[in-house]
Every structure is written in C-alpha cells, then in structure tokens.
Amino acid sequence: MSMWKDQLSGKKDATPPPADPAPLRDGPAPAPFAPEPIAATPVPTPALATARPAAAAIKESLIASDLTIEGKIEGTGHVRIAGKFKGDVNVQGDLTIEQGARLSxxxxADKVIIAGELEGNIEAAKQVELLASGALIGDVKANTLTVASGARLRGQADVGGEGNDRKKDSDAA
Structure with a gap:
C-alpha cells in the first residue's frame, strides 16, 4: 500500500470530474488524428499586359561626376555622362552630356543633348541639342540641330536631308 494513495478511493463519487470545455468551432470537429485544415491561398491571376512605350523599357547608364573613364561605349540604351569620358560612343538611344562633363x-546616337563639352564628331543623329552651357568642337551630321543662345559650336554642321538618319545609314550598309 502506498503512502500517497488517495484516501477517498473507498468512496465512489457519482458525478464524473468536470471536463475541459471544448473550443467553439464552425463546422464539424476534426478527428483527433487529422491535421488542421489549411485555408486555400488565392492564386493571383496575371494582369493583362499593358502596352508601354519602347522608350520606357530602355535603361540608362550613368558615368558619375567624380569618374574619369577611357574606352568605348556601344549598345542599346541611354547614356548620361556627368564625369569625363575619352573614347567613342555608339548607342541606339540618347546621349546626354551634363553641365561640367566632358566627352572626347x-x-x-539617336538623340544627343550637350550641356557640357564634346570634342569630337557627331554622326547620323536624329536630333542634336546644344544647350546654353554646352560646347561642341567638331562636325555635326543630324536631321535637326538646336543651338541655344550662349552655346559654343566650332565645326561644320550638315543638318537635314538624307543620309543623316541612323536607320537609313544602317539600312544602306
């Protein structure tokens, strides 16, 4: 006989001990061995592709103002030069030379915007803008040329007419 045995074991209680209250659920109670049901996660439906302009899809590369680079740039996309670059630039996109920047x-390029300094020739551009703070030392072949008051241009300009569009030049090749 155990020392800790229930002393009331001789008496039989007619009422069973109170059970823990069952949590309230919506729907049938799951079996004790079944896993909890997992809520279905909604599958996102793909949105209809909206047409975007081609220019929005083109990326822009930047040469920062504290960089000096020598080499060659070729490819598709826009290029913005804020520092110094020595070499040729051949891009299917826009080239922007910011104020204080220098390109030799x-x-x-399709479009050239000069607010800094360009020493070299521009060939087969659709549009060239020489801003008031810009300087161009070299020849220009473009469909349109805009020169702001105060800008400096030293070279020959061949503007308008045939042969200045990049696509026409590349088709002829």
Whole structure:
C-alpha cells in the first residue's frame, strides 16, 4: 500500500470530474488524428499586359561626376555622362552630356543633348541639342540641330536631308 494513495478511493463519487470545455468551432470537429485544415491561398491571376512605350523599357547608364573613364561605349540604351569620358560612343538611344562633363570622341546616337563639352564628331543623329552651357568642337551630321543662345559650336554642321538618319545609314550598309 502506498503512502500517497488517495484516501477517498473507498468512496465512489457519482458525478464524473468536470471536463475541459471544448473550443467553439464552425463546422464539424476534426478527428483527433487529422491535421488542421489549411485555408486555400488565392492564386493571383496575371494582369493583362499593358502596352508601354519602347522608350520606357530602355535603361540608362550613368558615368558619375567624380569618374574619369577611357574606352568605348556601344549598345542599346541611354547614356548620361556627368564625369569625363575619352573614347567613342555608339548607342541606339540618347546621349546626354551634363553641365561640367566632358566627352572626347566620336558620337553616334539617336538623340544627343550637350550641356557640357564634346570634342569630337557627331554622326547620323536624329536630333542634336546644344544647350546654353554646352560646347561642341567638331562636325555635326543630324536631321535637326538646336543651338541655344550662349552655346559654343566650332565645326561644320550638315543638318537635314538624307543620309543623316541612323536607320537609313544602317539600312544602306
């Protein structure tokens, strides 16, 4: 006989001990061995592709104002030069030379905006903008040329007409 045995074991209680209250659920109670049901996560439906302009899809590369680079730039996309670059630039996109920046080399681009300094020739551009703070030392072949008051241009300009559009030049090749 155990020392800690229930002393009331001789008496039988007619009422069973109170059970823990069952948590309230919506729907049938799961079996004790079944896992909890997992709520279905909604599957996102793909949105209809909206047409975006081609220019929005083109990326822009930046040469920061504290960089000096020598080499060659070729490819598709926009290029923004805020520092110094020595070499040729041939891009299917826009080239922007910011105020205080300097580019020494030939340029082939769809659109060229010069607020800094370009020493080299621009060939086969659709549009060239020489801003008031800009300086161009070299020849220009473009469909349109805009020169702001105060800008400096030293070279020959061949504007308008055939042969200045990049696509026409590349088709002829």
């Amino acid at each position: 080399g030939g340029v082939k």
